[in-house]
Amino acid sequence: MSDGSQPVLEVEGLVKHFTIGRGVANSGRVVHAVDGVSFSIAPGEVLGLVGESGSGKTTVGYCVNRLYEPTAGTIRLDGADITHLSRRGLRPHRRRMHIVFQDPYSSLNPRMTCGQIVGEPIRLHGLARRSALEGRVVELFDSVGLRPELRFRYPHELSGGQRQRVGLARALSVNPSLLIADEPVSALDVSVQASVLNLMRDLRSELGFSCLFISHDLATVEYLCDRVAVMYLGKIVEVAPREELFARPKHPYTQALLSAALEPDPDLQRTRSRVVLEGDIPSPIEPPSGCRFRTRCPLEHESAPRSTDEEPPLVDVTGRGHLVACHLVRRGSEAPRLVEPSPELAGAPDR
Amino acid sequence: MSLLIVVGAILAAVFAEWVAPYPPEETDFEALLASPSREHLLGTDDLGRDTLSRIIWGARASIQAGFFATVLAMAVAVPIGLIAGYYRGWLDTVIARVTDVLLAFPFLILAVGLAAILGPSLLNATLALGIAAIPPLIRIARGETLALREEDYVRAAVANGANDAVIIGRHILPNMTSTLLVQATLTIPAAIIGEAVLSFLGLGVQPPTPSWGVMLNAAQPYLNEAPSLAVYPGLAIVIVALAFNLLGDGLRDVLDPKTER
Numbered sequence: 001m002s003d004g005s006q007p008v009l010e011v012e013g014l015v016k017h018f019t020i021g022r023g024v025a026n027s028g029r030v031v032h033a034v035d036g037v038s039f040s041i042a043p044g045e046v047l048g049l050v051g052e053s054g055s056g057k058t059t060v061g062y063c064v065n066r067l068y069e070p071t072a073g074t075i076r077l078d079g080a081d082i083t084h085l086s087r088r089g090l091r092p093h094r095r096r097m098h099i100v101f102q103d104p105y106s107s108l109n110p111r112m113t114c115g116q117i118v119g120e121p122i123r124l125h126g127l128a129r130r131s132a133l134e135g136r137v138v139e140l141f142d143s144v145g146l147r148p149e150l151r152f153r154y155p156h157e158l159s160g161g162q163r164q165r166v167g168l169a170r171a172l173s174v175n176p177s178l179l180i181a182d183e184p185v186s187a188l189d190v191s192v193q194a195s196v197l198n199l200m201r202d203l204r205s206e207l208g209f210s211c212l213f214i215s216h217d218l219a220t221v222e223y224l225c226d227r228v229a230v231m232y233l234g235k236i237v238e239v240a241p242r243e244e245l246f247a248r249p250k251h252p253y254t255q256a257l258l259s260a261a262l263e264p265d266p267d268l269q270r271t272r273s274r275v276v277l278e279g280d281i282p283s284p285i286e287p288p289s290g291c292r293f294r295t296r297c298p299l300e301h302e303s304a305p306r307s308t309d310e311e312p313p314l315v316d317v318t319g320r321g322h323l324v325a326c327h328l329v330r331r332g333s334e335a336p337r338l339v340e341p342s343p344e345l346a347g348a349p350d351r
Numbered sequence: 352m353s354l355l356i357v358v359g360a361i362l363a364a365v366f367a368e369w370v371a372p373y374p375p376e377e378t379d380f381e382a383l384l385a386s387p388s389r390e391h392l393l394g395t396d397d398l399g400r401d402t403l404s405r406i407i408w409g410a411r412a413s414i415q416a417g418f419f420a421t422v423l424a425m426a427v428a429v430p431i432g433l434i435a436g437y438y439r440g441w442l443d444t445v446i447a448r449v450t451d452v453l454l455a456f457p458f459l460i461l462a463v464g465l466a467a468i469l470g471p472s473l474l475n476a477t478l479a480l481g482i483a484a485i486p487p488l489i490r491i492a493r494g495e496t497l498a499l500r501e502e503d504y505v506r507a508a509v510a511n512g513a514n515d516a517v518i519i520g521r522h523i524l525p526n527m528t529s530t531l532l533v534q535a536t537l538t539i540p541a542a543i544i545g546e547a548v549l550s551f552l553g554l555g556v557q558p559p560t561p562s563w564g565v566m567l568n569a570a571q572p573y574l575n576e577a578p579s580l581a582v583y584p585g586l587a588i589v590i591v592a593l594a595f596n597l598l599g600d601g602l603r604d605v606l607d608p609k610t611e612r
Contacts, residue, residue, distance in 0.1 A: 067506050087514070094512035107503035111525040117504075120521075121511040170507065 006079055007040040008178050008210040009064065009097075014038070014073035016059050020285075032284045033059040035234040036073070038314070041178065046204060046211040048225030048242075050218060050257070054281050056234040057214045058102075061182045064212060065099045066090055078177060095125050098171035102183040104163035108155035115141075115151030118169045125174055140169040143206075145199060161192035165199070172203065179211045185220060197223060218261045222246055227321075230254045233292045234284060236314060240322040250317065250324045250335035253277075253293050259338070275338045291327060299336055303327040353597035360591045364410040371404035375561045384577045393583050396566075397573060402580065405561040406587050412555070412562040413591065416477045416546035417539040423481030424488050424538060429531065432492025433519055437500060447493065453486035462545050466554040473546075473562075476555035480542045491534055495527040502526075529603050536599025540592035547588050563588050 016034040034056040041047045049057045062068040064075055066082065075083045082093050098121070101107035108117055119137045122128050128136050138148040144165040155163055164184060171179055181200070185193040197220055204211060204224075215221050221228055222242060229239040230253065238251040249255045256275040263269035277296045282288055288295050291307040300307060306327050314325040317335075329335045363370050372392070373379075379391075379399040387394045393402040435446040453461070465479035499505060500523065508518050549555035550564025558565050563584040570580035 062506075065510055067509055091512045094510065097510075099507070099510050101503040101507065103503055107507055109504040109508075109522050109526065112521070120508070120513070124511050124513050124517065167507075170511075 005043060007076075008043050008045075008078060009041040009212065010074075010076040010079075011040065011060075011064060012038045012074045012076075014060065014063055014075065015071045016056070016063050016068055017071045029285055032234050032287050034063065035287070037231070037234070037236055038073075039229055039236065039239065041210045041212060043177070044204075044208045044210055045227065046213055046225045048221035048228040049212060049214045049231060050216060050221050050228060051231030052216060052257075052281060054233075054284065055231040056284070057216075057231050058182055060231070061099065061180045061212060061214050064178075065097060065180050067099070094121075095174045096176055097178040097180060098174060098176045099180040099182060100164070100167050100171045100184045103187050104160050104167060105155075105187075107167050108163055110155055112154075113151060114146075114153055114155060114158065114166045117155070117166060118151065118173055121170060121174045127174065136173070140173055143172070143203065144169045145195075159192075160188050161196060164188060164192075164196055168196075168200070168203075172207065172209070175207070175209075177209055179209050180214070181211055182214045183216065184213075186215065186217060193220070200224060218258065230257065233281060233287055235292055235325065236323075237293065237326070238322075238324045239314070241320075244318075244320075244322055248322075248335075250322065250329045251293075251326050252297050252299050252328075252336070252338060255338045256298070291325075293326075298338060299328055302336070353594040353601065356590060356594035357598050360410050360594070361414055363407045364414040367408045367411055371401075371407040373401040373404040375405045375408040376400065376559050377404075384573060384580075386577075386579070394577065394579050396569060396577075396580055402566075402583055405566055406563070406584055408561040409563045409566060409584065410587070410591070412473055412550065412560070413543045413546050413588070416473065416480060416555070417543040417595070419477045420480035420484060420542040420545070421535050421538045423478070424484035425531065425535060427481075428485045428488030429492045429524075432489045432494075433496050433523065435489070436493040436496025437515070437519055437523065443493075446489065450486045450489045450493075454490065458483050458487075458541060459545060459548055462549065463552065463554065466549050471554045471557060473556050476546055476549045477542075479549070479554075480545045483545070484538050484542060488531075488534060488538070491530065492527065495530055496523055499523045499526055529606050532606060533599050533603050536595050536602065540595040543592055543595070544588060547584075 014034055014037045018031040018033055020029050020031055037060055039047065049060060051057045059068060063070045070083055073083065074081055077093055077096055080093065082090060085093070115137050118140050119133050122133055122136055137151055141148045141151055146162060146165050146169070150158065150162065155166065158166065168184070184200070185196050188196060201224055213221065213225055225242055227239065227241050228245045229236050230251065231237070232253050238245065238249070238254045245254065246258065249258050256277050259274045275298060279296050282295055290309050291297070291303065291312050294300050294303070294307040297303070310327070312325045312327045314323045316322065317324050317329055377400065379395060379401070381399070383395065383399045384397055385391055385395040391401050391403070393406070395401055431446060435443040461483035462479045465482055466476050469475035469479055505518060505522050508522050546555055546562070547564035547567065550562040551568045553568070556562035556565050558569065566584040567581055573580055
């Protein structure tokens with residue numbers, strides 16, 4: 001990082017391919033879920049990872065937490081390479097990262113009480129036992145805004161928001177330095193989303209953990225994150241500090257994404273110009289050659305034929321940590337504008 | 352209701368000595384093939400043995416076979432299914448294929464074949480029934496494991512740093528108990544019927560020891576004169592098997608934390 005301190009998480013050239021169909025007919029078909037993703041997260045920093053469904057953002061999260069085995073690349077947690085550690089070798093590192101899942105209904109074991117769920121990581125790492133464990137669980141329930149009595153309840157007796165708080169408490173129970181949040185609020189009602197996001201923000205400033213915040217919702221990312229990385233079809237197309245990205249998006253895809261977000265003011269929403277991308281995200285089984293965005297890029301005519309055979313590298317175009325992967329965006333020159341961004345682009349949740 | 356019948360059948364089987372009005376092999380030559388009367392509530396058979404008493408004693412063989420066959424099948428099938436479903440790989444492929452082959456044989460055919468190999472006795476009949484019940488249970492345990500290992504809470508357990516024993520023991524197995532229980536309550540009556548079939552065919556309990564299957568077999572020559580000889584053991588089989596099935600439904604509701612009590 002620019003401030004010189006060691007990053008909590010460093011991901012370099014992460015690749016995750018899934019082989020599908022072991023039959024004769026479609027053998028060797030490979031889904032390029034993540035294809036060469038690199039980023040790092042500084043201590044206490046929240047990095048937002050945004051992209052539409054199928055862009056590979058969840059796969060990145062799972063690979064970082066080693067729930068998926070990366071195909072290639074390296075993952076360093078607090079400087080230690082954990083990419084290919086065995087389950088046993090990984091165990092001590094598991095204390096330093098944890099994950100919050102998207103679905104609060106399948107992420108909690110229905111046969112365990114909420115207290116047992118929150119206490120399990122502590123127990124497994126041998127950090128506390130019996131009354132000390134109980135005390136720690138009460139403390140955790142308190143810190144995520146749940147009444148301590150709820151620890152005797154089973155998950156199905158709790159609401160979605162409460163369940164997600166239990167998931168958060170479990171993730172924070174071992175005091176991780178990195179929290180991976182995989183769309184932690186997208187399954188919740190909008191009113192509950194706000195309270196959980198506030199909670200995450202408060203806990204972050206209180207406990208100082210770093211966070212990889214995966215989301216498709218630009219508003220929550222803008223609210224919570226320090227830096228934002230935009231993913232498209234298994235690659236990062238743009239990374240920038242939050243204000244910079246929302247005020248001056250450079251990659252055409254980011255611009256389109258931001259222009260698609262709803263505006264809270266209905267008058268503004270009606271009048272402002274929007275970029276509408278045509279078609280769907282291409283299949284990750286056969287991603288387009290060269291620039292992956294070219295099949296949907298409104299500026300394809302300008303960048304062709306270069307975009308067809310050459311993959312644009314992710315380079316810093318401002319010298320201040322604004323990285324873009326586009327043939328048309330060069331250092332020192334202004335990026336092509338699709339629309340004039342309004343000063344407060346990206347408002348409410350995008351659904 | 353089904354619980355009452357099941358408990359009643361189990362109690363009758365365990366305390367047959369005290370419950371049954373006559374010893375099962377005592378003959379009353381005053382009343383051969385008698386119709387129901389004050390002395391013999393369900394009549395007597397061709398040797399003057401009390402049908403009610405023989406049904407009560409016969410419950411012993413049925414319940415024993417039903418329970419122990421199911422326990423045996425579960426004890427073997429569940430670990431195999433868990434290991435196959437959790438670890439996958441070539442071992443899973445082998446287990447799944449072998450199970451598929453065995454599933455091609457109907458339960459009773461398999462049981463009859465095994466019992467014929469093992470030789471006629473209640474113990475061997477129970478073993479045969481237990482072994483024959485293994486393949487479908489492996490398939491169910493494996494299928495459940497495959498589904499459960501994709502649950503987020505299992506992923507969370509991996510992220511917790513849990514080892515395989517913890518993941519299987521605390522996160523996967525408890526969540527398949529209700530499925531297994533339902534399957535057990537289907538296996539018990541199947542084994543009870545299976546025991547009757549084997550005994551009927553002479554591969555299980557040997558006469559004169561009473562068993563519902565033995566009684567059905569013995570009733571064959573007298574179907575015209577005394578149909579009740581076949582009807583009562585038949586009814587016993589139907590009622591007990593049905594009661595176990597219904598009990599399974601009830602137990603599932605009670606044990607599932609998601610349903611209101």
